[in-house]
Amino acid sequence: MAFGPYLLLATLEGLVTAAVLSLTALGLSLVFGVMRIVNVAHGEFFMLGAVLAWFFSTLVTGHPALGFLLALVLSPLVVGAVALVSERLVLRRLDYNPEATIVATIGLLYIIQQIVLTVYGPEARPVVAPFDVRIALPWFGYSGYKLAVIAASVLVIAATWFLLTKTRIGLVMRATQYDRETAQNFGIPVDRVYAGVFALGAALAAIAAVLVVPIQQAHYLMGLDPLLLSFIVVIIGGLGSLRGTVVAALLIGLSDGIISVFFSPTLAKMIATLLVAMVLVFRPQGLFGTAAR
Amino acid sequence: MAAVKPLLAVRDVHKSFDGLTAVDGVDFDLPAGEIRAIIGPNGAGKTTFVNLVCGRVMPDSGQVLFAGEDITHLPAHARVRRGIAYTFQITSVFTQLSVYDNVALSVQRTLIDHKERGESRFSAADLRRGVDHALERVGLSDRSAMPAGELAYGHQRLLELAMGLALKPRLLILDEPTQGLSDSEIEGFGVLVREIAADATVLLIEHNMPVVMALAHRITVMDQGRVLAEGSPDEIRANADVQHAYLGVSGDA
Amino acid sequence: MADKTAMRSLLLHVAVIGVLLALNFVLPEYHRGVFSRILVLAVFAMGYNLLFGYCGLLSLGHAMFFAAGLYGAGLTVYHLDWGVAAGFAAGIMAGATLALAIGLLALRTTGVAFMIVTLMFSQVFYLTTLYFTTWTRGEEGLVLRQDVRQLGLGGVSLDLSDPATRYFVALALFAVVLFATLAIARAPLGRVLVAIRENEERTRMLGYDVFANKLAAVVLSGLFCAAAGAAYALLFGYVGSSFAAIQYSILPLLWVLLGGAATTLGPLVGTLFMFYVIDIASGFTSAYMLVVGVALIVLVLFFPRGIVGAIRERWLPWLP
The missing domain is CATH 3.40.50.300 (P-loop containing nucleotide triphosphate hydrolases)
Structure with a gap:
């Protein structure tokens, strides 16, 4: 095969990866940025979103798009609700102590994983794509659904960006992020902002998961990779920076395909993880971020 | 000169x-x-x-x-x-440690330094003597087993001073x-x-x-x-x- | 007064070892096997406790030190036909060297960044064991044959696969590390580590090089954990990459939290308790991860000081 078609294919696949990854990482970044906590269970919210997507899509007979749309609406809502409940019951009582929160979210990770394993089982299950169109490109046909995933991600990211920068809710969130105490003194209900942000972060992961299940099957262990990759993206992009997160996701997504061509996937992961650890050691503010305040 | x-x-x-x-x-x-x-x-x-x-x-x-x-x-x-010893403006004794251990941190520092310079050996008895002496100077001898966090504010300042003193x-x-x-x-x-x-x-x-x-x-x-x-x-x-x-x-x- | 406390705690520790020694003769075969394993894993927990409990550094990557000991001993014995003693030494050296390197890098960070960095380095170690499948056989692992697990000791050859010998060797290692921990906790080093945990800046202004002391804690902790890993490989004859996975970084944290951070006996109590909780729970349900998850959350919410920590707080303030 000539170089051109290969490059185009790698780029498209990379863009799909990047699109899903930036949504997932955005959720993690938002939670870290505003609440200053690391949610280790973030990957499980992603997994839960995918499994629920399968469940909702089986409820509806008829055109696959109906089930998919139902999943796209309900799955993030349910995951957001689960996150909200865990935030109220556990994280708030820990007063968001960073280290206790990590231990608690590890506990949450195990609980969600076990419940899904018990209820849903160890099988990997696919969800049928809402439509099956192949777009004719110069050298080959390409799944129209995958292109739609890219478009949908861009849309959701744009909406999040709008929410953060142009609305009152966003202003309140940014004020809380900037200085919790002052925000509280100005009458911002910091407590409710935290709950909302935690739920929103989880819902973003769930949206990413719903988008991904027609391409990748739902499985109870599928949360680990998105978690580690989101960590990587958030660290490289600079903790809590929306633009950095998107740029880093593009970088990782696009390079992921190319690295795995030259190296075995294991070696690629080894090198990537080691590099990111080094970034964190020597440039904790990330490659694009500015120094923490 | x-x-x-x-x-x-x-x-x-x-x-x-x-x-x-x-x-x-x-x-x-x-x-x-x-x-x-x-x-x-x-x-x-x-x-x-x-x-x-x-x-x-x-x-x-x-x-x-x-x-x-x-x-x-x-x-x-x-x-x-x-x-050069420094005592903090905001009292920062180790609240979870006993008064004794707070001062022992200073005393053991000087004892370790002596040992490294070959002047004397490190002994538990010297450590105890040093701590007792420093606590006596600031008048906190009878509180040595208390957690430092339970001391009254004025006593915490004295403990802070004892820690500085014990560094000689x-x-x-x-x-x-x-x-x-x-x-x-x-x-x-x-x-x-x-x-x-x-x-x-x-x-x-x-x-x-x-x-x-x-x-x-x-x-x-x-x-x-x-x-x-x-x-x-x-x-x-x-x-x-x-x-x-x-x-x-x-x-x- | 201080002498009396020291005497009392020394007696308590000797008594604990005595009870464990006696258990060898009364425990049924199955439980003796479980206890051998618990003793070795409690050494792992004690190593973790030294860094997390005393020095206040929460690592999410200690599986790499345990696995360094495991592979250091396992690979040399399996591929190079080294003796058991040499293999054990190789395991400890591997763990201590790795801990030194990781410490030099990871201690540049603090707090959450330290946790993530250690997690990532450990993940790299895990992937490395998978990548060199030719030597490690990855998840499937290596099995050390019975005839290579013989410890020559002054003319006598001890068969480490024999249940009683295994129990005694595990107990001997446990005792050494327990008394080492007790000694460190009482020594100037222990006091400095706790001081660093409580207030780093104040400790610096008492003339202590905080970085050097933290590094010492990381290396000692890595060494203990590697000793546990090496012993595990030699006593149980299995060396697999699952021991390097994230789960084995979480477990020692869980054991220490449960038993009581910064207590000498907490790691043993926590490991023992968790093992039997899972053992009993698995009689009712296969959902053992649920037990671990709920335990973690209940612990951080309601018992942040753990079992031995709570006992010390309420009844026995002299407990080390």
């Missing part, structure tokens, strides 16, 4: 934070055995200056000499081992030591500082003017990152510049 070398000599140090100048070219000599007070309005750069001396902050330029040795680039912990420093820096103490506690504290000065040099930052006038041999006045005046308590009291910059507005100091 005929002239007595000062214990501490600071040459033209500068320090700014994010473009704000905190210390702006200070020269400072402190002879051994003196009790020196640094006074000045809030934001005059006093705390930054002593932090430059003890190494918690590194200068942008200038030199710090201690006992004739250039310590400008030494990290803080190494300066402590050379004899040549220079003891006290950052606002009487803040929050009652009048009777301040009186006892003054007696203690005079005792300490018998074998150590004392540098203190203090807002309480009667304490400064009673204790200090000499006073350095700082304003806007510079030394405004230096002299005996009487000279400082009589200095017009000082009155203008500081004593005149002592109401909000």
